[in-house]
Amino acid sequence: MSITREVLTRMGASAANADKYLDSLNAAMAVHGIDSSLRVAHFLAQLMHESGMLKTTVENMNYSAERLQAVFPRYFPTAAEAAAHGNQPERIGNRVYGGRMGNGAEATGDGYRYRGRGLIQLTGKSNYRAFSAWIGDDVVAMPERVATQYAVQSAVYFWERNGLNALADVDDLSTITRRVNGGLNGFAHRRELLEKARRALAELAARGAVELHAGPVFKATHKVVPAALNLRTAPRAADNTRMATLAQGCLVEVLGAADADVWVRVRILLDGALREGFVAARFLEPLVRGRARTAVASEAAAASLPAAHMQQGRADITRARDGGRAYPLGEEGRPARGGRTTQARAAALDAIVDYLDVAAPAHRRYQPQGGATYCNIYATDFAYLCGAYLPRVWWSGPALRRIAAGETVAVSYGQTVRELNANALFDWLEDHGTAFGWVREVDPTLLQAAANAGEVCLIVAQRRDLNSPGHITVVVPERDGAVARRNARGEVVQPLESQAGTRNVLRAPAANAWWLHARFRAHAFWRHP
Structure with missing residues (x-):
C-alpha cells in the first residue's frame, strides 16, 4: 500500500517534510514488505517519534548536566561527571557510545562519529558496517550520508533486520519499542502516533485515498x-x-x-x-x-443489537442514594468525557473519577454493605459518563431471540432484561464488546498508556465458582502523586486503578496482579477509544 502526504501531516509532520520523504518512504516500504495497514502504522509511529516528526535525522547529543543524569544515569552517575560533560555534544557521544556497538574506546571519537542517524536512529560502527553491506555502499567512511542520502533506507534496514514486521502483524507495540529504543522511552508518544496512523489510514481508505492491505492470513491448525x-x-x-x-x-x-x-x-x-x-x-x-x-466474528449480528438501559435521566438516581442501582446515574451536573487532544480527554476522565468519588462515605451507591460489593455498579457508571456502553442490564435470552427475529423489544426489568454482575460482564465483553467499540488488550503497559491518552480502560476477572463474585476495575490516567507500578524495565505491572469492592479506592495501583489469583478462571483487559 502507498501512503499520502495527508497520512504524515495528520501524524504531525509539516507538509514540506512530508513531501521531502513521501516518495522514498513509499518505494522502500513496498520493496521491503511494509505493506499492510498494521505494518505501515507501526513503522510510521516509530519513525515519526525517532525523527521528531521528520524534522531531524541526526541524534542531538547536546544535553544539560541535569538531563544527562536523567537520560544516561549509567554513564553519568555523579553530578560532577555530568557537570563536566554538560552541553558538550562530542564528549557526551564519546562517553555514552564509546567502547560498545563496534565503536572504539572513548578516546577514539567513534562514539560521536557513529551516533544515531537516519529516520530511525542507526547507531554504532557495527550497525554502520552492516548497513553498508545491506545498501551496497560504504557509509562507514562517510557516516553523515546515513542522515542525508540514506535517511529512509537506514530506517527500513533497521526494521527489516530486527524482524519488526512480524511484531507489527500481532500489534506488539511494547516489543517493537524495546527493539527500537532499547527500553520504553517515549512509549506514550509512540502509542499516540500509532493511533493517529491507524485513524488516518482507515479514514483515507474509506474515502478511497489509500488502499488498505490485510495483514497475514490466520490459518487455524x-x-x-x-x-x-x-x-x-x-x-x-x-x-x-x-x-x-x-x-x-x-x-x-x-x-x-x-x-x-x-x-x-x-x-x-x-x-x-x-x-x-x-x-x-x-x-x-x-x-x-x-x-x-x-x-x-459474529459482529454483524451483534452490531445490530440495541443497547439496553433502564430509564435514563432519573434525577433521583444519585451517588448518595442507597438503591436504584439498576438505573444509570441521572443527577444533574454530571460530567462527560470530551476533548480533542489526549491531554483533554485524560483530564475529562480525571474529572469523572473525582466526581464519582467512589471512596466517599456519602456516596452510598458504591459502599460495601452486608457482604454485597458494587464493583460492577462503579465500572458501569464510569463507562456511562464516558460515553462507552457497558451494560448495567442486558437482554434476556428470549428477548435476544425476539430482537433477532426483527421485533422491537421494550426494556422490562426481570422480563426482557436482567442485571449483570462482574462475572456476567466478563462474558458480555467477550461476546459483544467489540460490536460496541471495546478493544481487547493483553499488555498492562499498553492498557495504562491508553488510559493516559483518555481511553476508558477496564480489568475484569471471572471467578472459577460463578456463584462467587468476580471483579472489575477501572484503569485511570496517571497524574502527580498517583502512578502505576512499573518494573526495572519500565513495564507496567500494576496499572493505576479505581474501584469499588470490599475496599473502595479512588486511585492507587494494587499491591499485586490480583487478576492472576487462582480464584479467577480468566481475566481480560479492555479499552474503549
Whole structure:
C-alpha cells in the first residue's frame, strides 16, 4: 500500500517534510514488505517519534548536566561527571557510545562519529558496517550520508533486520519499542502516533485515498481441548506469563515448537486482532482436514443489537442514594468525557473519577454493605459518563431471540432484561464488546498508556465458582502523586486503578496482579477509544 502526504501531516509532520520523504518512504516500504495497514502504522509511529516528526535525522547529543543524569544515569552517575560533560555534544557521544556497538574506546571519537542517524536512529560502527553491506555502499567512511542520502533506507534496514514486521502483524507495540529504543522511552508518544496512523489510514481508505492491505492470513491448525487454556508470553507456567485465557474449541495456528515440544508458539484471533504467545502442546488437538472452521466474528449480528438501559435521566438516581442501582446515574451536573487532544480527554476522565468519588462515605451507591460489593455498579457508571456502553442490564435470552427475529423489544426489568454482575460482564465483553467499540488488550503497559491518552480502560476477572463474585476495575490516567507500578524495565505491572469492592479506592495501583489469583478462571483487559 502507498501512503499520502495527508497520512504524515495528520501524524504531525509539516507538509514540506512530508513531501521531502513521501516518495522514498513509499518505494522502500513496498520493496521491503511494509505493506499492510498494521505494518505501515507501526513503522510510521516509530519513525515519526525517532525523527521528531521528520524534522531531524541526526541524534542531538547536546544535553544539560541535569538531563544527562536523567537520560544516561549509567554513564553519568555523579553530578560532577555530568557537570563536566554538560552541553558538550562530542564528549557526551564519546562517553555514552564509546567502547560498545563496534565503536572504539572513548578516546577514539567513534562514539560521536557513529551516533544515531537516519529516520530511525542507526547507531554504532557495527550497525554502520552492516548497513553498508545491506545498501551496497560504504557509509562507514562517510557516516553523515546515513542522515542525508540514506535517511529512509537506514530506517527500513533497521526494521527489516530486527524482524519488526512480524511484531507489527500481532500489534506488539511494547516489543517493537524495546527493539527500537532499547527500553520504553517515549512509549506514550509512540502509542499516540500509532493511533493517529491507524485513524488516518482507515479514514483515507474509506474515502478511497489509500488502499488498505490485510495483514497475514490466520490459518487455524488446532483447537483448544480443555475448558480453559492459558496463552502465555513465554514457554513456562508462571503467574507473570499469563496473557489471556482461551476457551474450549478456540482455534489456533501453531507456528512452531518451543522447549522440546512441551510448548508451542501459536497465533490466535483474539476479538478480531491477531496475537501470538505460547501454550502447552498437550492441550491442543489438530483440526481434521476439510473440517476446519474459519474464525469469523459474529459482529454483524451483534452490531445490530440495541443497547439496553433502564430509564435514563432519573434525577433521583444519585451517588448518595442507597438503591436504584439498576438505573444509570441521572443527577444533574454530571460530567462527560470530551476533548480533542489526549491531554483533554485524560483530564475529562480525571474529572469523572473525582466526581464519582467512589471512596466517599456519602456516596452510598458504591459502599460495601452486608457482604454485597458494587464493583460492577462503579465500572458501569464510569463507562456511562464516558460515553462507552457497558451494560448495567442486558437482554434476556428470549428477548435476544425476539430482537433477532426483527421485533422491537421494550426494556422490562426481570422480563426482557436482567442485571449483570462482574462475572456476567466478563462474558458480555467477550461476546459483544467489540460490536460496541471495546478493544481487547493483553499488555498492562499498553492498557495504562491508553488510559493516559483518555481511553476508558477496564480489568475484569471471572471467578472459577460463578456463584462467587468476580471483579472489575477501572484503569485511570496517571497524574502527580498517583502512578502505576512499573518494573526495572519500565513495564507496567500494576496499572493505576479505581474501584469499588470490599475496599473502595479512588486511585492507587494494587499491591499485586490480583487478576492472576487462582480464584479467577480468566481475566481480560479492555479499552474503549
